[in-house]
Amino acid sequence: MQPPLIIAISGASGSGKSLFTENLINAFSEYHKPVRVLREDHYYRAQDHLSMPEREKNNYDHPDAFEHELLKAHLSALRSGQPIDYPHYCFNTHTRLPDTERLNPAPVIILEGIMLLTRAELLPLYDVKIFIDTPLDICLMRRMLRDVKERGRTLESIAEQYEATVKPMYHQYIEPSRFTADVVVTQGGENQIALDVIKSHIQQVLQ
Numbered sequence: 468m469q470p471p472l473i474i475a476i477s478g479a480s481g482s483g484k485s486l487f488t489e490n491l492i493n494a495f496s497e498y499h500k501p502v503r504v505l506r507e508d509h510y511y512r513a514q515d516h517l518s519m520p521e522r523e524k525n526n527y528d529h530p531d532a533f534e535h536e537l538l539k540a541h542l543s544a545l546r547s548g549q550p551i552d553y554p555h556y557c558f559n560t561h562t563r564l565p566d567t568e569r570l571n572p573a574p575v576i577i578l579e580g581i582m583l584l585t586r587a588e589l590l591p592l593y594d595v596k597i598f599i600d601t602p603l604d605i606c607l608m609r610r611m612l613r614d615v616k617e618r619g620r621t622l623e624s625i626a627e628q629y630e631a632t633v634k635p636m637y638h639q640y641i642e643p644s645r646f647t648a649d650v651v652v653t654q655g656g657e658n659q660i661a662l663d664v665i666k667s668h669i670q671q672v673l674q
């Protein structure tokens with residue numbers, strides 16, 4: 468069996484990675500190749516041993532917040548045709564859920580997450596590296612709306628976390644990782660030309 472094509476999509480929180488991923492999947496639907504999506508967020512470290520106030524204080528915008536060793540092992544397994552036990556994460560409790568999900572390999576694997584391009588040891592595992600480059604003020608505005616609605620946050624906590632970790636870590640880790648990307652996408656998840664270009668590259672590779 469041919470190894471899967473692995474596409475990594477990175478960029479700031481709120482840059483439109485999830486939306487771009489959804490649109491890329493839709494673009495694939497006519498091509499009849501099963502696509503599997505893995506979210507780096509699911510690889511945030513389990514923190515069951517910490518109290519809630521301790522969890523709330525943590526820096527979730529540092530590469531070490533993620534169990535990248537597990538992600539790397541999972542990518543290697545999928546590449547060699549083995550299934551994985553995909554972890555699930557809860558943003559409200561800041562830790563992993565007890566259950567995992569058995570996932571089989573697929574011809575196309577899309578990975579999505581903020582720190583995917585920051586680890587030198589992960590880069591060789593990706594076939595295509597994409598960076599969604601969206602101005603930070605737009606990312607923050609989107610994040611505020613989403614985190615209040617979906618992640619149980621208050622505006623005060625979002626503003627505090629943004630100043631303390633999200634913004635400085637973006638400049639330290641995420642922004643420099645842009646230069647490792649094959650494609651930098653401006654105008655976020657709705658950039659149709661970028662979607663078409665990437666789709667046509669992927670079609671050529673898969674033929």
Ligand SMILES: Nc1ncnc2c1ncn2[C@@H]1O[C@H](COP(=O)(O)OP(=O)(O)O)[C@@H](O)[C@H]1O
Pocket residue numbers: 478479480481482483484485486487609610613654655656657
């Ligand atoms: N181009 C866009 N125009 C309007 N809203 C957008 C756009 N891109 C993303 N959003 C919205 O902003 C929020 C964050 O986008 P999302 O794709 O989840 O970002 P990320 O995965 O990078 O954190 C979501 O509610 C999404 O629907």
Ligand SMILES: Nc1ccn([C@@H]2O[C@H](COP(=O)(O)O)[C@@H](O)[C@H]2O)c(=O)n1
Pocket residue numbers: 479480481508511527528557558560561562580581633
């Ligand atoms: N317990 C957590 C874990 C992560 N975060 C924030 O999530 C952001 C990354 O996820 P996106 O879907 O927005 O890319 C990251 O910036 C962390 O600050 C959190 O708030 N709590």
